[in-house]
Amino acid sequence: MIPFDYERPSDVDGAIATATSRGSVAFLAGGTNLVDRMKLGVTEPELLVDLGGLPLDDVEELPDGGLRVGATVRNSDLAAHPVVLRDYPVLARALLSGASGQLRNLATTGGNLLQRTRCVYFQDVTTPCGKREPGTGCSAVGGSTRQHAILGASERCVATHPSDMAVAMAALDARVRVRGPEGERVIPLVDLHRLPGDEPERDTVLSGGDLITAVDLPPLPPGTRSLYRKVRDRASFAFALVSVAAVLRVEGGVVRDVRIALGGVAHKPWRATTAEEELLGGPATEEAFRRAAELELAAARPLSDNGFKVPLARNTIVAALRELSLEER
C-alpha cells in the first residue's frame, strides 16, 4: 500500500475543501470496501478524508412522512431503525441480506452506494481492466462471467454493482443529496450510478469533491407492500446472483402501484420500468407477472457463463410479485 496522509475534518464544507486540495483523494467512511481495495492496490489515494467526525449520522423523519438517512449512518443501525422496520421492510431486508454482522456494523449508507464492483478482474491488478485502468479492455469478456451483467453492459465492461441496499432504494424512488464545490444538488438514486458505455471507470455521475450527505426516502403510498428477495450461491454472506426489490399495491385484483428493481444483473441497480409499465392497471396474475418479467428481460444479453441469470431473474421477479399479491388477499 502506498503511503497516504489522513485528515479528519469536523464539518462538511471542510471535508469538501480538503478533498479538492489534492489530486488523489478518497473519502473514508466505513472502509469495508475502500480499505480492501487499497490493500489490493486497486485504489491508491494520497490522502484519506475520514468522514467519521461529520454530523451525518442521523436518521430524521421528514414532514412529508419520508425519512432522511445521513450518509454515515451504519447499515446495521439503519436496518434496525423502527421507522425502517415499520414503513420500509424492503430496505430493512435488503440491508440485512448484505455482508455480515461485523461488516454491517462498519458500513455506511453513503459508502454502500459508492462501493465498487467485486468483479474478480477489477480486483486483480495483474489482469487488464478498463474500469481500473481506462483503455485496457475487459478481461471478463471471454473469461469467467458467472457473476456478471446481463443487462446494460458494454463490450468495455460487464461488471455488476454489488449493493443490496441500493436496489431497495431504487425501488423506493430514493433521492441522493450531494454537496460539492459548486453547492448542493439532489440526484434520483436511479440516476446516481452509470452504465459502463465507453467510460467504465466512472461508476457514478459524481465528480471530485462531491460528497453524499444523505439519502431521502419518500413515503410509500398507503396500501403498498414491499419485499426484497435475494438469490445467491450460499445461504448467507454472499453477493447476489440476482435480487429483486418489489413494491406492489393491488386493489380488486388490479395492479395499482408497482415498482421493481433488480440487483446482480447490471452495472447499476436496475429499475425494471418496462415490466412496471406492462403491469400497471392490469390484472395481478401469475401470467401477467411472467409476461412483464419476460418483456423486461427481452433486452438481456447474457455472457458465456451467466445465461442462467435470465430465467433466474424472471422467476425471482414472478415469485416476489406473487408473494406480495398473495399477502393482499
Place this chain on the structure above:
Amino acid sequence: MESDIELHVDGRARQVRLDSRTTLLDALRDGLGATAPKKGCDHGQCGACTVLLDGRRVVTCLTFAIAHDGATVTTAEGLADGERLHPVQEAFIERDAFQCGFCTPGQVCSAVGMLAEVAEGRPSAATADLAGAVELSGEEIRERMSGNLCRCAAYGNIVDAIQDGAR
C-alpha cells in the same frame, strides 16, 4: 504519515505511534501485543479478527487504526472477568465448540456481539417478523454468525454453545 493515538484495550489505556496504513488488527497484534484477534483472510471474509469496538462487533482488518483514536476495544482475552471466563467462553469449552482454535477468538467476540444485538431486539435476515421478538433459534444463530468462517467446521457445537451462553 505517522500519528500517536490512544486505544483502550481490554481495560487498559494504551498509547501507540503508528503509520497511517496500519489496520486496527495490525495495531492490536503488532503494536500492542494483543494477539487474541487473529489474522485469517485479512480481507473481511473470515471473521477471525473480530473484536468489540466501542461495544459492537467488527472486523479489524478492514479499518485503519488511525480512525479510532480514543476507542475502546475488547478482544476475546478481555471478555473474562479476572479469572472468571465469560459465559460464552465457558459454553464454548463445555460444548467443545472449537477445533484448532485459530478462529475461536473471533467466533467468541462475534457471539457476544450478536447476543447483545438479539437482546436489543435487532432482527436478522432469518427473522420472520421484522417487528416481532427475536427467538434464538439455530437458524438465527447460523445467519448471525455467517461472518465467521471456520475451515474445521465445528459449527454444530458452536450453535449449541451460543444457545447455552445466552441462558
